[in-house]
Amino acid sequence: xxxxxxxxLDTIFLLRKNECITLFSTLQxxxxxxxxxxxxxxxxxFEKERLEFLSDQLLCDKTAAVWAAxxxxxxxxxxxxxxxxxxxxxxxxxxxxxxxxxxxxxxADLSLRFLPEVLIALNSIDPEDALIALLEDxxxxxxxxxxxxxxxxxxxxxxxxxKDSTYRKLYxxxxxxxKDYRLAEIPFxxxxxxxxxxxxxxxxxxxxxxxxxEN
Numbered sequence: 637x638x639x640x641x642x643x644x645l646d647t648i649f650l651l652r653k654n655e656c657i658t659l660f661s662t663l664q665x666x667x668x669x670x671x672x673x674x675x676x677x678x679x680x681x682f683e684k685e686r687l688e689f690l691s692d693q694l695l696c697d698k699t700a701a702v703w704a705a706x707x708x709x710x711x712x713x714x715x716x717x718x719x720x721x722x723x724x725x726x727x728x729x730x731x732x733x734x735x736x737x738x739x740x741x742x743x744a745d746l747s748l749r750f751l752p753e754v755l756i757a758l759n760s761i762d763p764e765d766a767l768i769a770l771l772e773d774x775x776x777x778x779x780x781x782x783x784x785x786x787x788x789x790x791x792x793x794x795x796x797x798x799k800d801s802t803y804r805k806l807y808x809x810x811x812x813x814x815k816d817y818r819l820a821e822i823p824f825x826x827x828x829x830x831x832x833x834x835x836x837x838x839x840x841x842x843x844x845x846x847x848x849x850e851n
Contacts, residue, residue, distance in 0.1 A: 642670050645677075647709050651750055652681060659716045663728075666706060675702050678746055685746075691802045697743040699734050704744035704778075711754050711771055715761075729770045732777065738803045741780050748774070748781035755785065780807055784814035794824040808832060812841060823847050 643660045651657050675698035682696035710728040734740055751771060758768050775782035779789055780803070798804040808829055811819050819825055826847040833840045 642666075643713075644670050644706075644709050645673060647712065648674060648677070648705050648747070651708075652746070655750070657712050657750075660713060661717070663710070663713055663717055666709075671702050671706075674705055675699075678702065678705070678743065681746055682743055685742075689802055689806055694739050694742065694802065697734065697737075697740040700732065700740035701743040701746055703730075703732055703734070704747040707771075707774060708747040708751055708754070711751065711758075711767065714767055715754065715757055725767055725770060729767065729774070731774065736777065738800050741778060741803065742806070744778050745781045748778050751775060752782060752785035780810065783807070783810045783819060784816050786818065789819075794822060798825075798828070804828070815841070817844070820844055821847050 643658070643664055644666045647658055678701035679696040679698060682701070686692075686694060707729055714725075714728065732740070732744070752775070755768060755771055755775075758765050758771075772787065775785065776787050776789065779787055779792070798807055808825070810816075811825065811829070820829055820841070821844075826845075829841075829844070830837060830846055837844070
């Protein structure tokens with residue numbers, strides 16, 4: 637593995653390895669060289685995770701992975717540093733400019749899966765913080781990474797969203813892992829989960845209700 641050489645890379649490596657984050661006293665720009673190194677690192681991490689979901693059709697979207705890492709890094713640092721940043725929040729936390737697809741969703745998730753914890757921390761300080769709305773907008777688009785966090789997903793066409801079998805499997809597994817009742821009780825998702833559980837529903841999730849459209 638590459639040795640940490642910057643606050644950005646150090647943050648990403650530590651977070652991926654130990655699930656903890658370092659806060660620095662100043663915001664520093666991320667160089668193109670750092671972005672390239674981060675992209676190579678995420679490609680390796682993506683390949684490791686791809687072995688678990690057994691799909692040889694998906695490749696790491698480095699652009700999405702690096703964008704997500706920068707969003708996570710800046711949002712974490714903004715938890716501590718706010719001096720002279722109000723006007724630059726949207727520059728530090730830009731929306732995704734690439735194409736939203738399974739590869740970009742799963743590549744961005746390498747970092748965005750940690751974003752709900754940052755949001756919880758920000759909410760505990762100031763629920764009206766403008767940064768929270770920016771980050772929630774991102775998680776609403778990349779809601780696989782937000783499973784377990786309360787997002788407004790009423791506009792999602794679930795049949796279209798979960799049509800890819802690999803993504804659907806991963807999505808359902810994370811719902812179960814996070815015990816996200818709000819998602820699990822959406823009729824379409826509930827039906828998928830109950831079908832997956834089969835006779836062993838109680839072993840997987842005894843408390844989950846079986847939902848029908850009439851409910």
